[in-house]
Amino acid sequence: MKTGFYPGCSMKGSAREYSESLMAVAAALGRELPEIPDWNCCGATAAHNLDRDLALALPARILAAAERDGMDEVLVPCAACYSRLSVTRHELLEDEALRRKISELIEAEYKGTARVLNILEWLAAVPDLESRVKAPFARKVACYYGCLLVRPAGIVNFDRPEEPQSMDRLMQRIGAEPLDWAFKTECCGAGFSVSRTDLVARLSSLILDDAVARGAEAIIVACPMCHLNLDLRRPNIEKHAGKKYGIPVLYITQALGLALGIDAKKLGLQRHKVSPSALLVPASAKTAAGPQSASGDAPAEAGAKVPAERTV
């Protein structure tokens, strides 16, 4: 069984810490993730909004390259790419004429043999995760799935479309307390981050409001678009809402990496707009140490010390 890796464009740029943390976690778990050779952009929202054939051809070329390379499944950590690849596979397997037409367009036979995996599926399949935890991520977290990991249900066939549990269970396995909240799968505004920042600020502020009201210490995401909107767009959100939000937004792989005892820098935690430094102080120290940790200004290296202190 060969599992390939489709990073997608965001993970090379604005979401590079997602890629860095995934690679660090994969190395710690002893998993190999070879990239699909010479992969291209999936076309994202732009392609399916403007041209149907293009929206199918771009992901089909990616999947055909994975198949040619002997990959049985492809891990697609970006939820938006995951959606485009899953939808394409579904449509081309349902319609033989369309599959042939798109194969002709990409000058390669697309067969549909490689399965498309999201990050939660891939992580959930790690059998001995609990025993590898060196520093339990003992935080109250709001697991934010966004739209495209779980919908459309008939295509992705993964978890519940509105009250999903898979990320909550993963977070439990590393010692976190996932909260019950109402915005797990509400849209953050996705691809409108640049063209309609006003709408993104409003939708994202609703998500932050609920997470904060429930007492979450962090929002956990599995999508570069969700992270971009909730983290990098924080100044726009705060301007819209007329208030400040301190809550940091972590990729699931970063939370997992911290629990596995990986150095915070290796997980790219210094790249966030909203500093996650409060999370790098051990959760127990926060209550015990008092004023010292209340500042929340622990250096990034603190994350590296956690495992040593907490290893049983």
Added chain:
Amino acid sequence: MRSDRHAHPASGKLADRVLEKTGVDVARCYQCGKCSAGCPLAADMDLPPSQIMHLLQFREFPEFAEMALRSHTIWLCLTCEICYCRCPMELDIPKVMDALRHEALMQGKVNPKARDIIAFHRAFLDSVRYTGRLYEMGQVVDYKLRSGHFLQDLLQAPGMFLAGKLHLLPERIRGRRLLGRIFARTAAKAKENRP
């Protein structure tokens, strides 16, 4: 293909072309309004999703189809898939929105308020066409030229650059000539379908 029966891809009833392109029969919508109730941007739309479906159902009134095509709604749809998820008739409304967007572009009936959204999409695809991947710096410049929003997000760039998130040079894939051919073929087909 069913479209062969039409003299031209843009002729005939819009509801029929939507059915042909998406497999969704808009006549099955019974106007419960669940899509509009759940839509995160319904309040910002000129017509909520259920009314778009309703307009398409009036097959004998081309002016209603025209209203749907010229709506701001079809461009505001985020494809969050919540409407499809909750529709009691399991109608793939986001797919209908895609088809309506393609029709609006083909017929030159794009709502002027959607200008920035479309400029962003085109800038995005330009980058993919020439490099094979999204080149964020190039796309931003392309978008600014297309939209005229020269100052937007200027203050974000230094922070992103310092965080190592903005690359000065694009990553270019080996297969970009093939991508160029794919883009050229799909564009030629779209042009052919224009009335």
